[in-house]
Amino acid sequence: MPQLTHLDDTGAARMVDVGDKAETAREAVASAAVAMRPETLALLLAGGHKKGDVFAVARVAGIQAAKKCSDLIPLCHPLMLNAVEVGFECDESRGVVEVVASCRVSGKTGVEMEALTAAAVAALTIYDMCKAVDRGMEIQAVRLLEKRGGKSGAWQREGGD
Amino acid sequence: MPQLTHLDDTGAARMVDVGDKAETAREAVASAAVAMRPETLALLLAGGHKKGDVFAVARVAGIQAAKKCSDLIPLCHPLMLNAVEVGFECDESRGVVEVVASCRVSGKTGVEMEALTAAAVAALTIYDMCKAVDRGMEIQAVRLLEKRGGKSGAWQREGGD
Amino acid sequence: MPQLTHLDDTGAARMVDVGDKAETAREAVASAAVAMRPETLALLLAGGHKKGDVFAVARVAGIQAAKKCSDLIPLCHPLMLNAVEVGFECDESRGVVEVVASCRVSGKTGVEMEALTAAAVAALTIYDMCKAVDRGMEIQAVRLLEKRGGKSGAWQREGGD
Amino acid sequence: MPQLTHLDDTGAARMVDVGDKAETAREAVASAAVAMRPETLALLLAGGHKKGDVFAVARVAGIQAAKKCSDLIPLCHPLMLNAVEVGFECDESRGVVEVVASCRVSGKTGVEMEALTAAAVAALTIYDMCKAVDRGMEIQAVRLLEKRGGKSGAWQREGGD
């Protein structure tokens, strides 16, 4: 039967020991979608300059959040990220901004939480900048798309949406 | 035409000036849902002890994240939260943990981002603790449920899902 | 029967709501003692220059820790300290450095935890700087000496040691 | 004779008590200059997209640093900034990027350090992004331009450079 490794035999939380794990190249890609009214997205995309700054701010927020992951998620291990990238794709007709974040590390634990945190915080940052005009926005589908490296090897989300 | 207040006339991001706003009692409630396989949720709920710690860890993570909001979301104002609460509700048949976070402040800006950040980080923490057994989990519907206080007054999400 | 206010009726932790509390002038004084071998303390006190820097580093650590209190202690409220002071007194014959920290705020919650955290972290910093020569040091009696302000009013530790 | 208020009578550092100060509207404007080779600045300005992101990243870094000021500068008081703005002006012939940061607060202490920290960190961020092509860059003239509010009233830098 599978076990929740973050709990010891008595049910107490712990930062699991990764001391015996090998240091390997690991990567994770995660995404999140910000669903808003199409007119909100149109406003966001109006004007080349403005577009630059909105997504640039969200990108920085996502990158910084990846580095703060072990401070945010209590049982995450601190690690030294080799790379973080955060990108955006807009579907204007549906009013959706898709955030994709990827993290890479040479380490003893995976970077799924770093990628998910980066995607979630970048999405929250977009929400913050648009909330004055569209309070009903929703962040959807914060999820892992793929991971590579480590003992459990590669994993890829099936299908799609 | 509505404007994105976080951008100045040239499109540059800024932390908007709230100096002229009145200090009022404000509250916001936000939620997020962690969708997992029903058997993952069953595992999470097996054993009274374990249940306690898993949700307790996620609750602390959410409360702490509310306090870190202005460090995570670049254009958010620092503020002195009066109260933060994070609760969980489990739908075992659907395999869903619903996170509800509420924040209160006497201040010049609202606490929507604090509540949303608390809900999102608590959800990410649950993901972290279960990911070894269910990598395909998804965080859904991070969204504001209601807000009170401030010039824009009360707001409540319509309908439901 | 008294209650632990940081827990709600179901036993879940929360940051209690201080929204209805009055903003008053509050102060707290706390202390901690670092017990070491007398020869370690002699080494620490040897040379005017060195003494300056060791205690200066510990003092800064204590002041900074007071400001980080709500980030360290999960259910503490963020607050805007008006003043922090950290002092040291050495009992060379017993090999004890006594740390005294005081914090003041105009706020809705007391600053006991800020003062205790400042004292504890200043003491840990002294431990850190001496540990290479005396690993058996011990931090003793981290405790509140007095507090003023707030609904519960003034409190002073009885007796002494 | 003037005194360094951050030191007590024994020369020990302290966070000075601002409890008796009035809460007034305060503002500070500070600047910093990044001097680089003109061809480095040309590279920085080449392409509309790129320009957007470089300065947007530095702007976010400056805004975030203003909020972290009391964590960086040991004797600074925590405060709740009402507004932060960071702007850039480029002198292409001299190869200089001027950073101007302004902060506002309703509080008991001034925001000079917040504005100076924002300008310095935004300048360091530009250095970081250009260092691979121009290691000899220099950050010059980190200084206060003006301040308003508080007991000491308004102050403005004389002359110019």
Place this chain on the structure above:
Amino acid sequence: MPQLTHLDDTGAARMVDVGDKAETAREAVASAAVAMRPETLALLLAGGHKKGDVFAVARVAGIQAAKKCSDLIPLCHPLMLNAVEVGFECDESRGVVEVVASCRVSGKTGVEMEALTAAAVAALTIYDMCKAVDRGMEIQAVRLLEKRGGKSGAWQREGGD
């Protein structure tokens, strides 16, 4: 004659160079005791649910503090912890909660400060949650129990209390 390695020849503090040290498996175990009135501890232990959350919150606080150690203790090196565990033992008749924290790392410096910081902050968190009913509590005997690894090898506290 022994030396305080955190000070250079002029008495100035420094983060000592560990660049030439070997990266070895290191572990440290530290403890702290929270002494309270027996009736306070009885209150803390009343009800299975409540017990879960109080100690769970303190455990998370301790684990997070271990990761923040280099930010709290000025001359500590940042390091990537492999594991952190925090446990509690209650002596109901004496009114004492004993906190034991252990940290492990593969690194160039030991993790004594991380373990001590985790124990101290977990103890402070228990103080925080009980202070409304028992202001006179005291944190005692924050100390290293044992360490392993590194050039100085294994060390174990003699005797006991």
Place this chain on the structure above:
Amino acid sequence: MPQLTHLDDTGAARMVDVGDKAETAREAVASAAVAMRPETLALLLAGGHKKGDVFAVARVAGIQAAKKCSDLIPLCHPLMLNAVEVGFECDESRGVVEVVASCRVSGKTGVEMEALTAAAVAALTIYDMCKAVDRGMEIQAVRLLEKRGGKSGAWQREGGD
């Protein structure tokens, strides 16, 4: 033609991938100068005790800032510093305090930004402690003096001032 590596082909910022870089011993030395009125510096230097604490506080601030570098400068990689030193030299006739900071690491990226950040924050801390008596102070010449290690090898600033 040289490129700004922190931007991808579309001009978006990223934390560049250092996964393929070798882990080598790296060092960087940076400086900053705080220019003040000679009488301000005289005040700063008056009294042996006082001098100790002012520079000790600034030194701690610089050391701590080096460790926070990846949190301050958005595209910097987190890294585990092996050593940080911050020193001061005073030119009383010119009224200048020169700050020199050096950082060392065994890592995949250089430590220029860490050294520059340490120098800048130590300088800002001196400004903070003297600003009540000399608001016109200026931080000048924040710059890299030399670096060693990594693929680009050694670099030394030419000439001097």
